[in-house]
Amino acid sequence: MKTPLSYHTEEKTSHWSAVFSLFMGVTSLISAEFIPISLLTPIAQTLHITEGMAGQTVTAVGIFAVIASLILAPLKINRRLVLLILSMLLVIANILVAFTPNYIILLIGRSILGICVGGFWSLASAVTLQLVPIKDLPRALSIIYAGVSVATIISLPLASYLGDLIGWRKIFLLSTLLGVIAFIWQFITLPTLPAQQGNSFKSMLFLLKQCWITVGIVATIFSYGGYHVFFTYLRPFLEHNLALQTNSISTILLLFGIANCIGTVIAGFVMGKQFKITMIAVHFILLMLAITLMFSHKNITFNMLLVIAWGLVFGFIPVGWSTWIIRTLADKAEMMGGLSVASIQFSIGLVAAMGGLIFDHKGILGIFFSAALIFLFALILIQLSFQLFTRVTGHPIA
Structure with missing residues (x-):
């Protein structure tokens, strides 16, 4: 059984592989969030909706991210379990979007993604605090947030280019693959992460x-x-x-x-x-x-x-x-x-x-x-x- 980590122990063991698993999670989360920005037109054409309606899928992510960020943080549930559930929901969300037959299912998939985005970011700093010594926190955070930059590359120029070649649905399937890799990596490397006291x-x-x-x-x-x-x-x-x-x-x-x-x-x-x-x-x-x-x-x-x-x-x-x-x-x-x-x-x-x-x-x-x-x-x-x-x-x- 994995030992719970302390928030304040300076000489704690560094879990750099777990930090990189969170980097992978950020990459898959943010790329999934912003992919529709570069694929609005083909998504709208396939589902017979306007580009404005397709653009609301990004808004849906934001709304549910706010809700999840305010609700999940106070819950006294082991953070390892929460992160794994969020990673699994990310995979489900991308699959729903990739195979969506209509606009309603598309919005449902994107709303689930919003829960993942809000939940993950609300816990990111506190979880990182348990994975590395305090002196290494800025470096660990920079690794995790580098996932945002990589996701920007994936979701804008790369998704736009590949979308023209293989179609937008397959782009979301590739995003699903990133989510699966993040889930497996986190399952293997994340230690037990107790919720902070007084939440x-x-x-x-x-x-x-x-x-x-x-x-x-x-x-x-x-x-x-x-x-x-x-x-x-x-x-x-x-x-x-x-x-x-x-x-x-x-x-x-x-x-x-x-x-x-x-x-x-x-x-x-x-x-x-x-x-x-x-x-x-x-x-x-x-x-x-x-x-x-x-x-x-x-x-x-x-x-x-x-x-x-x-x-x-x-x-x-x-x-x-x-x-x-x-x-x-x-x-x-x-x-x-x-x-x-x-x-x-x-x-x-x-x-x-x-x-x-x-x-x-x-x-x-x-x-x-x-x-x-x-x-x-x-x-x-x-x-x-x-x-x-x-x-x-x-x-x-x-």
Whole structure:
């Protein structure tokens, strides 16, 4: 029988294979979440629905991810079992989508996927805390979050290319295969992972009563919002504003994903040494990138480099916010994980709706201006959260 791990033991055994199994889980989860973005047209044509209806399958994932993130974190169930169930549900969700005969079954499959996404991310930081010593946490988190970057490559340029060759249903079957590999890997490598003590809905509400936590959550919403308000309209920008051909767009999206992966890996080393200054610097750089994009739309090559830089710098943000949770609330990481996932999904949904109105009325320049303004607010809120934490606890964030 596997021995339960401690949250606070510095000399604990490192379970790096289990960490990489979570990387595989993230890759399969996020690729499944975003594959429809590159395959909206063929999905809509096959099921005789509009592209707008097909696009709602991404929205369905977000809605159920928020619900799952708030419900699963307080439950006192062994996290190994929860993660394995979520991985199995991922496989079922992809199979439903791959063989769906109609729109209803498609939505059901995507809703199940949403439960997997929300459940996994709400537990990710706390589970990682049990798998490696505290000193190795930023590196472990960067490995896990690198799965997001790999999934971006799989779900955008690669899925789009292969979808034209073998059809969208087979793309989801390939995604199913990734899910099966993740399940088997996790089954073999994950140790017993007890739920954190004191988990409850009451504890989650108590966290929100602490001002520095609430400000940090709002900062998270702005942080992800500034990125996604542009990312959502990245393809229209490349296609219409820069007038790139399909092959060039696929290449830029591929480079974007690779740069994002590199940024995530670098973040794992930097965040462990200079967390506070890195978090502030990253958001300032993204603010400057958004402003520069506003005034450089005539230089195609320079714009492409800025887009790639955007992907590189964003790689720091997921690792950064997970590190923030572990540095400030390690003993409440599961509760904060649930709140963090809910705030991120809310942010993505909010900026998608807001960005649509801005893009229709002000075009891509309005998107860049909005991104810059959102990142400015994020910077202010991050600094305020850090100051409030120091004032309340008496311990500065390094």
